[in-house]
Amino acid sequence: MAGLLTTAGGSATATAGQVALTFAEQMAVGAAVGLGGGWALKRFMQKVPLPNEGLYPLRTLAGAFVVYGTATAAHGSGFLAVFTAGILLGDARAPYKREIERFHAALSSLAEIVAFTLLGLSVPLGTFAAQGAWADGLILAALLVLVARPLAMAVLLWPLRLRAGERVFLAFAGLKGAVPILLGSFALSARLPHSQQMYDVVFVVVAFSVVVPGALVPTVARKCRIPMRAQELEPWALGVRLRDRPEGxxxxxxxxxxxxxxxxxxxxxxxxxxxxxxxxxxxxxxxxxxxxxxxxxxxxxxxxxxxxxxxxxxxxxx
Incomplete structure (x- = not known):
């Protein structure tokens, strides 16, 4: 019996190690594909002109799909690949960059609206009490807001020269949004064990984050002496089209x-x-x-x- 338990324990440890190694490999492949794809897309954007300005945002969107597909085909993380490529392209100088940023900002807002709408339509509120999603979600949300995020931000912000109020505000203003919903939908579509309960817990955590910390952001900013001001709309823009890159x-x-x-x-x-x-x-x-x-x-x-x-x-x- 002892030998059997030892064998079982060793198998479980080996399985956990294999999972961790596989996850690390996926992250490494995704980062590598993102770096290479971001560099290639940057050069392509700067060197290859298109016949119409409306095609430039579509080219970056197609490039994101190509980077994601390449990383997935290589058994890597497609999300990390696209994220890494986006960081490389964010500071790059490219033609029609303002139009590209506006297009993707609008597309991102539309995606968030769709994600929250689908979340509201796919969560059966009648099963929350039976599955204990309310209690589990509120406990998890409280731990994230009061324990996990403050500790993580304390470590990450340690080298930076920030006031105590600025550190407190950054640790508090960690709102949850579309990404947890997307990841929860993956577990639900894969029909994993307890996937519906996990999805319900995600709903509670996201709702708590939006309602409680989100509503208290102005108050916390004022208490932490973080300057805030209303951002007025600027509907008029002055632009000049140039054939060559404005180096100076x-x-x-x-x-x-x-x-x-x-x-x-x-x-x-x-x-x-x-x-x-x-x-x-x-x-x-x-x-x-x-x-x-x-x-x-x-x-x-x-x-x-x-x-x-x-x-x-x-x-x-x-």
Whole structure:
């Protein structure tokens, strides 16, 4: 009997180790595919023109599908691959990037609406009490809000220079949304044991996160002395189409306490190869003349000589 138990225990340990190794391999393959696919898609976006500007957002969407499919075919994590590729493309300079960002922002909002709608339609509230989903979900949500996330954020934010109030706010404002719903739907569609109960628990956790921490975000921000302001809509945009990449264009924001804060454009030490071509204050255009006095928060468009080694943004930083 002892030998049998020992054999069973060893088999269970080996199985757990195999699962952990498989998970690590999937993550490694997904990260590798994401890095390679993101680099390839970046080069493709910068080098290959398309006949219509509406095709550029569709190209990035098709590229995400290709990266996901490649990682899945290689037995890797498709989600991690797309996430990694997205990080690489986020800071890349590419044609029609503003249109690409708007398209994917709208698509992301639509996907979240669909996910929450499907969550509400697929959760039978009558079975919650019988399966204990309310109690399990509330306990899990409380542990996430009060224990798990604060501890994780304390470790991750330890190297950063943040005030105590900023650390508390980041630890509190961890809202749950579409990703847990998507993962729960995978377990439900795979017909795993207790998948319906897990899906119900996900519903409770997401609902608790949206209703309780989500409603308290302004209050916690005020208590932690985190500045918040209402974001006004800016329906009008000024854009200029260029055939070649604007190498010398730089967009900067005047920071408080910088040499440009409170000074006229003509008094700034910008050098001979830097020109202030456009200034925006609170959504309004300013005349970019030498007598224009800049303030903190103003957005300034600079035209520079790309061959000059001097950083033109120095006067706009403290």
């Amino acid at each position: 264009a730089r967009r900067v924001v005047v920071e408080p306490g910088s040499p440009a804060d409170g000074r006229a454009v003509g008094d700034l030490d910008l050098g001979e190869h830097v020109w202030v071509s456009l200034a925006i204050r609170e959504g309004h255009l300013l005349p970019a003349s030498g007598a224009t006095r800049l303030e903190a928060g103003d957005e300034v468009l600079l035209l520079t000589d790309p061959e000059q080694a001097r950083d033109p943004t120095g006067p706009f930083r403290p």
